[in-house]
Amino acid sequence: MQTTLEPQTSFEVSDKGFYGHFGGAFIPEMLYPNVEELRQNYLNIINDPAFQAEFWQLLEDYVGRPTPLFLAKRLSEKVGATVYLKREDLCHTGAHKVNNTIGQILVAQRLGKKRIVAETGAGQHGVATATVCALMGLECIVYMGSIDMERQKPNVDRMRMLGATVVPATSGSQTLKDATNEAMRHWINNPVDTHYIIGSVVGPHPYPDMVARFQSVISEEVKKQLFAKTGRQNPDYVVACVGGGSNAAGAFFHYLNEPTVRLVAAEAAGQGVTSGHSAATTALGKPGVLHGSRTILMQTEDGQVIEPYSISAGLDYPGIGPLHAHLFDSGRGDFYAITDDEALQAGFQLSKLEGIIPALESAHALAALEKMNLQPDDVVVVCLSGRGDKDLSTYSKHL
Amino acid sequence: MYVRASARAKTHYGPKPAHTFMTLTQNRITDLFSQKSERLLNVYFTAGFPALNDTVTILRGLQAAGVDLVEIGMPYSDPVADGETIQQSNGKALDNGMSLKTLFDQLEGCRQGQSRDPVTVPILLMGYINPVLQYGVEAFCKKCQEVGVDGVILPDLPLDLYLADYAPTFREYGILNVNLITPQTSENRIRLIDEESDGFIYMVSSASITGSTKGISDSMRGYFERIQAMNLRNPRLIGFGINNHDTFDTACEYANGAIVGSAFIRHLEEKGTSAESILEFVHTIRA
Numbered sequence: 001m002q003t004t005l006e007p008q009t010s011f012e013v014s015d016k017g018f019y020g021h022f023g024g025a026f027i028p029e030m031l032y033p034n035v036e037e038l039r040q041n042y043l044n045i046i047n048d049p050a051f052q053a054e055f056w057q058l059l060e061d062y063v064g065r066p067t068p069l070f071l072a073k074r075l076s077e078k079v080g081a082t083v084y085l086k087r088e089d090l091c092h093t094g095a096h097k098v099n100n101t102i103g104q105i106l107v108a109q110r111l112g113k114k115r116i117v118a119e120t121g122a123g124q125h126g127v128a129t130a131t132v133c134a135l136m137g138l139e140c141i142v143y144m145g146s147i148d149m150e151r152q153k154p155n156v157d158r159m160r161m162l163g164a165t166v167v168p169a170t171s172g173s174q175t176l177k178d179a180t181n182e183a184m185r186h187w188i189n190n191p192v193d194t195h196y197i198i199g200s201v202v203g204p205h206p207y208p209d210m211v212a213r214f215q216s217v218i219s220e221e222v223k224k225q226l227f228a229k230t231g232r233q234n235p236d237y238v239v240a241c242v243g244g245g246s247n248a249a250g251a252f253f254h255y256l257n258e259p260t261v262r263l264v265a266a267e268a269a270g271q272g273v274t275s276g277h278s279a280a281t282t283a284l285g286k287p288g289v290l291h292g293s294r295t296i297l298m299q300t301e302d303g304q305v306i307e308p309y310s311i312s313a314g315l316d317y318p319g320i321g322p323l324h325a326h327l328f329d330s331g332r333g334d335f336y337a338i339t340d341d342e343a344l345q346a347g348f349q350l351s352k353l354e355g356i357i358p359a360l361e362s363a364h365a366l367a368a369l370e371k372m373n374l375q376p377d378d379v380v381v382v383c384l385s386g387r388g389d390k391d392l393s394t395y396s397k398h399l
Numbered sequence: 400m401y402v403r404a405s406a407r408a409k410t411h412y413g414p415k416p417a418h419t420f421m422t423l424t425q426n427r428i429t430d431l432f433s434q435k436s437e438r439l440l441n442v443y444f445t446a447g448f449p450a451l452n453d454t455v456t457i458l459r460g461l462q463a464a465g466v467d468l469v470e471i472g473m474p475y476s477d478p479v480a481d482g483e484t485i486q487q488s489n490g491k492a493l494d495n496g497m498s499l500k501t502l503f504d505q506l507e508g509c510r511q512g513q514s515r516d517p518v519t520v521p522i523l524l525m526g527y528i529n530p531v532l533q534y535g536v537e538a539f540c541k542k543c544q545e546v547g548v549d550g551v552i553l554p555d556l557p558l559d560l561y562l563a564d565y566a567p568t569f570r571e572y573g574i575l576n577v578n579l580i581t582p583q584t585s586e587n588r589i590r591l592i593d594e595e596s597d598g599f600i601y602m603v604s605s606a607s608i609t610g611s612t613k614g615i616s617d618s619m620r621g622y623f624e625r626i627q628a629m630n631l632r633n634p635r636l637i638g639f640g641i642n643n644h645d646t647f648d649t650a651c652e653y654a655n656g657a658i659v660g661s662a663f664i665r666h667l668e669e670k671g672t673s674a675e676s677i678l679e680f681v682h683t684i685r686a
Contacts, residue, residue, distance in 0.1 A: 016559075016563075020404075024560060025557065025559060025560075026528060026555045026556065026560065027555060028480040028555050028557075028579065028582060029554065029557065029579040029580060029581055029603065030554075030579070030583075030603060030606065030607075030608075031479065031585075032557060032588070033581075033583040033585070034583075039496050070550045103584070135438060150425065160571070166607065171478070171483070171486050172476065172486075172490070174550060177477065178477075181477055181478075181479050184479045185479060185480075185482075185608050188479075188480065188606065188607065188608050189606060189607050189608060190606070191581075191583050191606045192606075224476050234610070263685045276447065281402075282401075286401040287532075288532060288533065289527075289528050289529045289532060289555065291477075291479075292555070298527075299529065301533065302497075302498040302499060302533060302534075303475075303530035303531070303532060303534065304475065304476040304527045304530065304532030305529075323643065328403055329403045329404045329405065330403075330404060330405050331403065331404075331405030331406070344599070350605075360625035391541065
């Protein structure tokens, strides 16, 4: 049998679900039939013309795609390069998360599943999942850390209004990591009729690849839009924030094999990389296994997972998707650690310069612009993954 | 800090050179099953719970009470296959300071006996792959062999990845890797698991995490009968939801024995770790 520890150079997922030596499906036998069913079927389902037609129709009519690619003139002037914003914040539900949940609910229907389970941190993925479940009339159960439920009450109310059952995850540190554990346990307990909609490019193969494919609509649109606006095939940089990394995977997807395009990932440094209150996974982590894949992971010497911290609940995750671990490991991606303060400043700056209040997650990507040593003729695309309404209470403490 | 591959002279991920496999000459688990094939009782407890230094006390207590195998849990921060009881014991053990290194220190010498009778009961370590990866798979297997651990159960190391990456190392040190099957596992896969397993097959009783208290339903009996009729080459122990005499008895009708975990953890919490308390528990199960 072929070892999975051999280095690979491709950025596409291998047959066994690896990007380089990251990825795979490290799952208990209880989940094997579900994950295997998905692995055997996802490509056929996604590539089916009827699926494609329904998916694209919903992205257009329900999500509101294509989202604009906006030339941010005043921000460009400020940072000294040409900056375009990919406006994922204008998607229905206020973030890119819905691109994936639309795709996965259509997959779940074709697999004959009757119930959806999901995890959520800040609540954005939970809302996007509850939304598509309402749309399709499927039962929806969302696990959310009980601490996050207090911190993100408006999103809890939105999910409930959409008909979802929100279950507090009371184990461990009661945040995203534990909500993911609880969702996986729920799936173990309900293996036949339930589909687990993972919200990021994490989890066992084929999830990272499937989610990246659904989010790849972001870079597919950017390619066309940038060419139409500038006549250029490619930008010099694509910048996105990375918690698990789903918006980054989507923004990078069609540029992975374009070596002239630098892929820039902004991680959450929290109160500082070495402060002990950080979520800067590549700066602090080591290879390990979390939530079904081999990736880079914040952990103790003994291999216990370290609880991360970020002002942004969406980046508050101790690992990154295996694709991103491979981008980091191979040097294909540039990773920057952005502190809470830097993200807040970037959020306030964009609001004042362009009249757009970004999500705190997206503000991390904007803050990376200051660190990139940009040149005047550089063209940069920033994925503005979500809108900042959900973060107003945090922003308002720093006004 | 982790230095990325692109910044290193050479990656260190290459596979180990091929080994000449040592045949599994002597292993306490295979020896046990060659001598006994009915009503085997395997009891799980979490290392470092309720108190850090209870591990060997409980191990000796279980041996004295006559259990056939002991499964020691290596605590982990994110035990996804475990229910609340074992999750909490894992958390408590980690708070107590338990680690793989400490566990191996505690087990050191227990087979030799030192001032006491040697521990002779077969020992399995049960836990999740990440702490083992950080310890180093080869160092882990070597240490298991040194302290007298006979096998491991790593639920999140699936068979294909075990075979692709780690089987030669486990075999070199004579450590058995016990695989799980569930009611949803296909017949082909059960055959494959049977082919690639040594020791025994861990039959998960129902679609659930550990600590289920649903009892044994007719559909579970149907699954037990189906597996029984497959005439697998490996013995089978049934676990998950085995929590009293009745469920133990039923499991033993269909398999070579059963595994009790959460119920014993709850007993340790309520009745303590004394030899009498452990004996009382084992008596209740076996009656």
